[in-house]
Amino acid sequence: MTVHSRDPHADADEGLDRKVLAQVRKRFVQVNRDKLERLRRAAREREADLIDLLPLLWHVNHPSLPGWVDYDTPCSLSDYTPTQATLLAGKKIAKAFEYERRAALRRDLYALFLMGSTGSLGHSGESDLDVWLIYRPDLSHDALQSLQEKAQRISKYAEQQGVALHVYLMTEEQVRSGAFGPMSSEHSGSTQHMLLLDEFYRSAILLAGRSPLWWLVPPEQHLNYAVYSERLLTQRFVKAGEYIDFGNVVDIPAGEFFSGTLWQLNKSxxxxxxxxxxxxxxxxYAQLPPPPPLSLIYKSRIYHNQTALDDLDPYLLIYHAVERHLIxxxxxxxxxxxxxxLYLKTGIKLSQSPRVSDWQRDLLQKLVKQWGWPRSTLQMLDQRRYWKIETVINERQQLSEVLNQSARTLQQFARQHSDLAEQNQQELTILRRKLFATLEKRPGKIERHNLHIAPDLSESALTIVERNSEGCEILRGLHDKQQLGKERPLKRSNDLIELLAWTHANELLSRRTRLALISDNPAASLAEAATLARDLFDFFPQPLPLASNEALDAPAQVQKLALFINVGVDPMAELSRQGLQLVSSQTDALAYGASHELLVQKIDLVWLTSWGELHTSQFHGDDAVPEFLGKLHALLEAQKAKPQVQAFCASPIRARSIANRMQLVVDELLHEVFPLAKHAPVRYLLRLGKGFVELQWEEQQLSLRRCADITELMSWLAEPITPACELIFEQQTARALDFDLIYCQRRQGSLQLFYRRVLERIDIFVLDEADALVLCQYPNTELKPLLQAWQQFLVQVSDRQRRLSGLPPLPTPDCFELCSSNGEQRTQLRRLELTPATPESWALSASLQAGKPLxxxxxxxxxxxxxxxxxxxxDFLSQAVQQVLRLRQQPERYPVYLSDLIITDVPFDVSTAYFVRQKKQIEELLNSALN
Structure with a gap:
């Protein structure tokens, strides 16, 4: 529509005729009355009763009526007198109500409108009622607070009646200036002034109070609205107290297209x-040149006496504009x-015979006929409540394409208007994350298909089919092997947990769903599958939550994390094939039995983020636990809040102890190790099977290494630890090796000596001043000479190195026995006081040069x-040994011990453990010569 104008004052004078104005007003009033009648006919009974009652609730303050606050709450609508039907409706809900008709000295409330889809083709039983209440601008703060309280109470009453009612309190000036308040999930706020005003003028229904002055400004005066409306008032063609002026819908700014698209995408x-x-x-609306706003088209039709409500329907106005554009x-x-x-929005089912005909149905029937839809399309759409996952997936794909296209259009618009992008950066970020979290496909992410497309996707029965070489799949209904291949799978996956998580997230799987299992895997069972499904329900309750804008305004955080252990795996399968059965009192699932079997052979990880994403990841074999630990750290290293974590195991082999064991490890990492690693270097050691794994943090970067056995572990531990580094043994690992007792004595800057008798040998542990730990083993022999030789060796070596470094000597080494107490299996620690050694027992010393063959x-x-x-x-070693034996006072052939060692060409700051390791090698050579 093109509007031409000459002098605005001259144009404003044209058509100013009281008779014409009266006719126009009468026409708008009649259209308003017809729209309200249409609304009543289309509305549910309780909804229609509420609409009739709304003006009365605002017009009076009565303790018996819904919304009552007090007698001082602003009330009294301009130009309103309740009808007899309205008063009867009031009496119906409040028998004590009596209407007292009296002249109000002042009207606190100017007008009450319904706007939006109300009364249009798009209105359905699920539609909300949006109410604009216009109040006088000079209300006090307390009066306005009381009015807002009344609005909340009326909305609550409506909710009790099954109606979603939103009341927006505004002044005439606030609407005119676009100060609608902050944007919310139900209201586009002040960012879309012209768009919202455009929607208001074409959809509003006046329930009571003053009429919009916009009605009386002819469409040809569109560009002269301010001058024309001023003439209407100043020349008293209309009375100011009978009308309300919200202003005109002029050119819609680019910022509003941007904001409107952004808001609709967030709601989408x-x-x-x-x-x-x-x-x-x-x-x-964003086209160039811009088309006329729909509200102007709406007004033009009324001015041209095209008052058929079908031609004025707000939703049809939108649809026809969109239809022309897309064609x-x-x-x-x-x-x-x-x-x-549009068809689904109405909630009307044209494929079914109506009980009674109504205007919405007749109007929709005309549209569908124009579209040329076959009856099969209507039947498909009318069965929406029974749609299943295949239909939903197809529909979601089309919706996703449209939404992504709109997002790309918005991004292109943002590049062209960088100022808008900068002003709305936070909203754009939230939108990108929302679309990314909901629509983006990524490996390991569980795709959620039902974007409010169908109300119920649950299946009464599902069959899981596992094929060792082809992964697994899920079928609708209960099947046996003979029926396989006759029905297309609902979903295929490489992993059972991923498949169950998909059925759970998309709500195909409910607590009432019956499951069947067809599997080539002898370790799989229906009982295990049912338990896993129950665990998913318990830990991730349906429906899975969607992300709030607050959550999307921050990086994604893991909120819940589940470990499903050994799904479809028998960790003792190899032993069973060999005809062996492992029974042991050593029940650590990470090092089970005397042969230290690792019973955790598969971990399925499922986690839910604060952005509403569900992810899965799998780890297999002997590397499952270390790989899982690395993944766990990667997921959680950037977040402060601790997620809820639970370990599950449903396999028939030691399920509870396996789950509890992994839970213990995870809890220790979450609550002790990870927080510490954010502030200091940490080494964390865990026993896995016959070997060990170490997680090491340096500057918050994690490295992971494995060792095959205790010998390799001891070579790790023999290296000094920097003073700031924390060495942490996993609880059960430490107890099994007695390292918890050793390291609890850890005091950097001192030497500790520990020993224990183990069957036919003696273990000597030296924990030095740099927290390096060395293990030396001897055949079971006389203890006193051994300990005295060790004490003397440590004193001699450490004193010499401290002197060379210019440092004071270390304290005399502490000595402890690792022993069982009172028949208990748990090892205890007992301090010993050693007497100085006799010369003969420590008469052997050595020297060597670093870097040369020993x-x-x-x-x-x-x-x-x-x-x-x-x-x-x-044979110089044998000669030295024979000389030691000759000097001994006792004839026993106990091992030869080195009592001192000098090493040249080593740094002054090398720790005592370095000398201990060299002592160990020399003694092995000497005792080999002795034997």
Whole structure:
């Protein structure tokens, strides 16, 4: 529509005729009355009763009526007198109500409107009622607070009647200036002034109070609205107290298209069918040159006496504008989706015979006939409540394409208007994340298909089919092997947990669903599958939550994390094939029995994020636990809040102990290790089977390494630990190795000596001043000489190194026995006081040069006599041993111990453990010679 204008004052004078104005007003009043009558006919009984009652509730303050606050609450609607039917409706809900008719000295409330889809083709039993209440601008703060309280109470009453009612309190000036308040999930706020006013003028129904002055400004005076409306008032063509002026809908700014598209996209995932039509309207309005606003088309038809309500229906005005645009653009597939969206929005089922005919049905029938839809399309759409996953997947794909296209259009618009993007950066970020979380496909992410498309996807029965080489699949209904291949699977997956998580997230699987299992895997069972399904329900209750804007305004956080262990796996299968059965009192599932079997052979990880995403990941074999630990750290390293974590195991082999064991490890990591690793270097050691795994954090970066056995572990532990580093043994690992007792004595800057008798040997542990731990093992022998030799060795070596470094000597080494107490299996720690050694027992010392072969550079001293390869030949070790034996007072052939060691060319700051490791090698050579 093109509007031409000359001098605005001259144009404003044209057509100012009281008779014409009266006719126009009468026409608008009649259209308003007809729309209200249409609304009553289409509304549910309680909804219609509430609409009739609303003006009365605002007009009076009566303690018996809904919404009562007090007698001082602003009330009294301009130009309103309740009808007899309205008064009877009041008496119906409040028998004590009596209406007292009296002249009000002032009207606190100017007008009451319904707006939106109300009374249109798009209104259905699920539609909300949006009410605009216009109040006088000079209300006090307390009066306004009381009015807001009344609005909340009336909305609550409506909710009790099964009606969603939203009341927006505004002044005339607030509407005119666009100060509608903040944007919410139900209201587009002040960011869409012209769009909202445009929607108001074409959809509003006046329930009571002053009429909009906009009615009386002819469409040809569209560009002269301010001048024309001023003449109407100043020349008293209309009385100011009978009208309310919200202003005109002029050119809609780019910022409003941007904001409108942004808002509709945010709503689209909750109400996609409603949003796709509004999103297309945003595109229509964003064209260049811009088309006339729909409210102007609406007004023009009334001015031209085209008052048939079908031609004025707000939803049809939108639809026809969108239809023209999409046909011009050649987007027929999108047009078909929008037609389905409009049809579903009405809630009318044309394939079914009506009990009574109504205007909405007749109007929709005309549209469908124009669209040329076959009856099969109507039947499919009318069965929406019975749609199953296949239909929903297809529908979601089309909706996703449209929503992603609108998002791309918005991003392109943002690039062209960088100022808008900057102003709305937070909203854009939230939108991108919302679309990403809901629509983006990624490996391991469980796709959720039902974007409010169908009300119930649950299946009464499902059959899980597992094929070892082809993964698994799920079928609708109960089947046996003979029926396989006759029905297309609902979903295929490589993993059972991923398949169950998909059926759970999409709500195919309910607590009433019966399950069947067909599997080639002898370790799989129906009982296990049913238990896993129950665990999913208990830990991730349906429906899975969608993300709030607050959550999307921050990076995604893991909220819930479940470990499903050994799904479809028998960890003792190899032993069973060999005809062996492992029974042991050593019940640690991570190192079970005397052979230390690792019973955790598969971990399925399922986690839910604060963005509403459900993910899965799988880990297999002996690497399952370390790989899971690395994944756990990667998921949680950036977040402060601890997620809820639960370990599950439903296998027939030691399920509870396996789950509890992994739960213990995870809890220790979450509550102790991970928080500590954010502030200091940490080494965390865990026993897995016959070997060990170490997680090490340096500057919050995690590295992971494995060792095959205790020997390799001890070589790790023999390296000094930096003072700031925390060495943490997993609880059961530490107890099994007695390391918890050793490291609880850890005091950097001191030496500790520990020993224990184990069957036919003696273990000596030295924990040095740098927290390096060395293990030396001896055959079971006399203890006193051994400990005295060790004490003397540690004192000699450490004192020498401290002198060279210019540091004071270390305290005398502490000595502890690791022993069982009172027949208990748990090891205890007992301190010992050692007496100084006799000269004969520590008469052997050695020296060597670092970096040279040991036998080549080694020199031994037995009192004053020296032995070396150069001076004594190949048997110099035997000669030195024989000399030691000759000097002993006792004839026993207990091992030869080194009482001192000098190593040249080593740094001054090397720790005592370095000398201990060299002592160990030299003693092995000497005792080999002794034997």
């Amino acid at each position: 995932l909750d109400a996609p069918y409603k949003s796709v039509l509004k999103l297309a309207l945003m595109e229509v 011009e653009q050649g987007q027929l597939a999108r047009l078909d989706l929008i037609r389905r969206a 036998r080549q550079s080694l020199q031994l001293q037995v009192q004053q006599q020296e032995f070396s390869l150069l001076d004594n030949g190949e």
